[in-house]
Amino acid sequence: MLRFILHALIVIILTLLTQIGGLAYLITLVVARALRLRRFAANLALFLLLYAGATFVAHLTAPTFGRVPLSCFAGTADPLVIRSPIYCALNRNYVTRGLRDLAEALAAHMEKQFPGTVTVALDANFPFVNGFPLLPHLSHADGKKLDFAYYYKDADGAFLNGATRSPIGYFAFEEPAPGDELPCAGRHDWLTTRWDFDALQPLFPVYGIEEQRTAAAIAWLTTEGVARFGLQKIFIEPHLKNALGITDAHVRFQGCRAARHDDHIHIQIE
Incomplete structure (x- = not known):
């Protein structure tokens, strides 16, 4: 019974993390039993092989279902890159064709x-x-959403090309200054993903948002992005919207139950 529960938990976790990992794990159990594999290393190698195969199949078949992968193998001359290989390894790099075209055009x-x-x-x-x-x-959850990192500069104001404050681009927040707009001040929602991760913040380098590039990207999104690609919404925190001088109505606050958006820019199309 305990073994069954353990396997069920692994399937659930892998499915939530990668969508196809749970299925690859179930196939691993069947094949390992048929081959009478006993050692952990052999079973792990079999799972990784099957998962890699399933990922490759997903890459080939996803366009049939209306989604295409953002490239995980950007070259040195490519203006659009995915921050970490982990997004590709976990199959989190898929969008609709329209959103892919928007991302490539922005870059x-x-x-x-x-x-x-x-x-x-x-x-x-x-x-x-x-x-x-x-x-x-x-x-x-529908292929029509994508997050971008902010553009950053170092403490001396020099642009840091392709850099993010955290290794995965998330959770290194731009803290509001005294007097900034704080729409969630005083709220203590128990069901929320608006986590502050205060203990992590001292671990990240002291970079600042590069205002010129960030404002230019959002300006393009709210004009060309809307007109050509059907951009519907952009989420950033109000204090950053105000600091960047953004007034366009497509740039909105995501609400107090959603994650903070002063570590990344969220966009979505119709």
């Missing part, structure tokens, strides 16, 4: 306006099934 625009500039993508969506949650996000 091309930024590289043209600021030669050499790299635009960094973060979490996207899983390859299959509308409505399947991409935890901890509340809305990345």
Whole structure:
């Protein structure tokens, strides 16, 4: 019974993390039993092989279901990159064709306006099934949502191309200054993903948002992104919206139950 519960938990966790990992694990159990594999290393190697195969199959078949992968193998000259290989390994790099075209067009625009500039993508969506949650996000479930990292500068004001404050691009927050707009002040929701991760903040380098590039990217998104690609919403924290001088109505606050958006930019299309 305990063995069954353990296997069930592993299937659930792998499914929530990767969408297809739970299925690969179930196949591993069947094949390992048929081959009478006893050693942990052999079973682990078999699972990794099957998971890699399932990931490759997902890469080939996802377009049939309306989603395409953002490239995990960007070259040195590519203006759009995914922040970490972990997003590709976990199958979190899938979007609709329209959103892929938007992301590539934004990156091309930024590289043209600021030669050499790299635009960094973060979490996207899983390859299959509308409505399947991409935890901890509340809305990345239909291929039409994508997160970008902010553009950063060092303490001396020098642009840091392709850099993020955290290794995965999330959880290193830009703290509001005294007097900034704080829409969630005084709230203590128990059901929320608006985590502050205060203990982590001293671990991240002291970078600041590079205002010129960040404002230019959002300006393009709220004009060309809307007109050409059907951009619907952008989520950033109000204190950053105010600091960047953004007034466009497409740039909104995501609400107090959703994750903070002063570590990344969330976009979604219609």
